[in-house]
Amino acid sequence: MTFSNGKTVEQKDLTIGEKVKNGYNPMMEGVRWSERSFFASRIEQIWKYIPNWLGQIFVTIAIFLFASGIQGDWITIIVHYFKHIEQSNSQNEKLITAHAWPDDKNGSLLFFIIVSAISSYGLYFVIGGFLHWYFYVRQRDKSHEWKCQPEIFMSPELERHEMLFGSLSLGVVSFLTGCISWYAANDGKYLKIYYRADEYGWLWFFLQIPIVFMYQDYLTYWIHRFYHYPFLYKHFHKLHHKYKQPTAFSVSAIHPVEIVNVQMALASPMVLVPVHWILFYGILIYTYYHGIIDHSGIAFKAQWWQPWQPDAIFHDNHHQYFHVNYGFNIWIWDKLHGTYRRKNRVYREDIFYGKGKAFDEVSSEILANDLAERKSENPLAYRGNYNENDLTEDDLKTK
Structure with missing residues (x-):
């Protein structure tokens, strides 16, 4: 060891x-709690017999499961699945639903909240713990091969802090998801979710994917950016930025007020436009999936078919440099509004509004600290395995 x-x-x-x-x-x-557990040695004994390619598939599936259920959405997806079945077979209407959850409209609210919470916390600790073990314990001595900031790990106090607040905010979101599930299962008259693919025409069936996706992402870009304004940052969002080297557990370690704000924004299409239930939750799972990847601290890169999607280093830069790169799943918003990280700018926690400062606007000490931060980034996390923000002597001469 x-x-x-x-x-x-x-x-x-x-x-x-x-x-x-x-x-x-x-x-x-760091905490390395999974390494000290009884199960860690058992997992290690089993894992050594698993081929590397199969292990990578397991990790991808684990992240998918983590994304699909961490907010408690499995109960909502099941509700809409049963409603889809009911509409497909009107003769069995209400019959399937009666066997799925309590028939008492008011009393079943607690059932939905409990199921939502169980699925959230189960995935958070079981799948999250597995991902933590796979990278932060099993491959800790190889951090230069996979970590965005390979030289630095969070302290034990911060790891415990992110799990504590992640659990707290997850409980708030689970409650919200449970209420939405209960409402959808009972009345749901204000929800514009539909179940027959051709109900609003095939053109809208396909167009809603990019429209809903871009609407959600652009709205969350502005919500995120507003939370970086000095007052909101100090009283709410600063909590999330305690994690300068984020892990997958950081994804929900957000102030409860802010996380509810974001979740309501993501859920808003359900009451604004007709959305097919499969497509809508497919978009949500995609968003959650990349939210986990972006906070993982791992050098994941977007696939060839995702030209809109920034690599994980994009959001890792946001945590490392604070007020820059506000977007999540579409990097164009930052390019459009001038908040995309630029090589010739300095970004710090006390430099707000996403624009940074020019080299000649900061002291030599601040510039030296910025250069040190750049050196701590992993070139392998960038396209072409080259740190596009690293500075040369010629770059510094322009100061």
Whole structure:
């Protein structure tokens, strides 16, 4: 076992005290709670027999499951599935629903909230724990191959903090999702979700995908940007930016007021325009999927068929430099509004509004700190495996 200070210990079963005597520094190692668990060694024993390509498939599926259920949306998806079945077979209307959840319209609210919370917390800790183990424990000594900021890991205090607040905000979102599920299962008259694909014509069936996706992303861009204004940042969003080296657990570690604000924005198409239930939740899962990837701290890159999608380093830069790169799934919004990170600008927590400052507008000390930050980024996280924001001597001469 190799520790952050470079020393190696061969015996795997040493106590923490014995490890400290051998040079182990727990403050540098992070929580690593999954490594200390009973199941970690069992997973390691099984995993060594799994081919690398199959392991990568498992990780992709794990992220998908994490994304599809972390907000408690599985219960909502099941509700709409049963409603789809009911509309497809009117003779069995109400029959299937009666066997799916309590028939009491008011009393069933608690049922939906509990199921939503169970699915959220289950995936958060089980799947989230697996992803944490796979990268941050299993491949910790190879961080230069996969991590956006390979030299720095969050402290134990911050890891516990993100899990605590992630759990708190997840409970708030689970409650909200449970209420929406309950409403959809009972009345749902103000929801414009439909179930027959041709109900509003095939043209709208396909057009709603880019329209809803761009509407949600542009709205969340502005919500995110507003939360970076000094007052809102100080009282709400700063909490999320405690995590300068984010992990997948950071995705829900957001102030409860803000996370409700974002969730309502993502849910708003349901009451504004007709949306097919499969397409709408497909878009949501895509958004959640990339939300997890973008906060993972891992050098994931967009696929060839996603020209609109920024790589994970885009949002990792946002956490590292604070007030820049506000977009989520479409990088064009930042290009359009001048908040895209630029090579010849300096970004810090005390430089607001997403524009940064020119080299000649900051002190030599601030510029030196900025250069050090740039060196801590992993070139492998960028396209072409080259840090496009690294500075040369010629760049600095233009200061």
